[in-house]
Amino acid sequence: MTETRKLAKYLASLGYGSRKEMEVAIRRGRVTGWGEDVEFDGEPLDPGPGMVILMHKPAGYTCSHQDQGKLVYDLLPPRFLKRDPKISSVGRLDADTTGLLLFTDDGALLHRLISPKSDIPKTYEATLARPLEGFEKEFFASGSLILRGEDKPCLPAELEVTGERTARLTLSEGRYHQVRRMFAAAGNHVEALHRSRFGPLELGDLSEGAWRLLTEAERAGLAP
Structure with missing residues (x-):
């Protein structure tokens, strides 16, 4: 395979167009540079696989x-x-x-x-329909909460009260609608939910x- 075809195949894998379209783009000078410094239409290429x-x-x-x-x-x-x-x-x-x-x-x-098994902590900011009652922190941290329709208890989760009707919840699981269902099990309803952290990453x-x-x-x- 020629270098042009190899490059066209790579560009196609990044979504810039079909192989034939990329071969034409290369011939027309839209692709410049060499090695790690290739540009398409004057812009650096998107990262390769693993993005x-x-x-x-x-x-x-x-x-x-x-x-x-x-x-x-x-x-x-x-x-x-x-x-x-x-x-x-x-x-x-x-x-x-x-x-x-x-x-x-x-x-x-x-x-x-x-x-x-990843055990990656994820943090959510919840706005609730009713004021917190005070038992929720211990309830979520107990490791004994079983969500409706399931038979395996949730792993312990950390609750931080941030207001009368707001709380920050950090958990290491990813069950279906887990945060909303946990607060429902505590007799409350989540009106708004925002994920602020995923592992070490923040917005x-x-x-x-x-x-x-x-x-x-x-x-x-x-x-x-």
């Missing part, structure tokens, strides 16, 4: 490739969705939940991060709907 994206998910967006309505993937550059390997969200946040959401095309990393000043690539150091710290 991890951090997004500040807005409310109203679904973590799906196929559902109707607004999808979190709509917030990413269209070429990202044509990459091979495919980009997927690391777990899900329901449509009404905002906050830190990760994406990657690294299947092995994805499975490590969502595995029940910082990233605006709602925006995203950024993780640095190599952040990626290494996420799943050593």
Whole structure:
């Protein structure tokens, strides 16, 4: 395979276009540089396989490739969705939940991060329908809470009361709608939910709907 075809194949795997389209782009001078300094239309290439994206998910967006309505993937550059390997969200946040959401095309990393054995702490800020009653911190930390429809108790979770109807909950599991169901088991209802932290990662000043690539150091710290 010629160098042009190899480069065209690589560009196609990053989602810039088909192989034939990339061969034409190369011939027309849209691809410049060499080695690690290749540019497409004057811009550095996207990272190769192993890319991890951090997004500040807005409310109203679904973590799906196929559902109707607004999808979190709509917030990413269209070429990202044509990459091979495919980009997927690391777990899900329901449509009404905002906050830190990760994406990657690294299947092995994805499975490590969502595995029940990963033990990665995730922190959520909850706004509740009714005032907290005072027993919730001990209740969530007990390791004895069994959610409705399940038979295995939740792992101990740490609750920090931040207001009369607000709380910060840190847990190391990722069960279906877990935070909402935990507060429901405590006789309350979550009106708003925001994930502020995933392992060592925080949103910082990233605006709602925006995203950024993780640095190599952040990626290494996420799943050593």
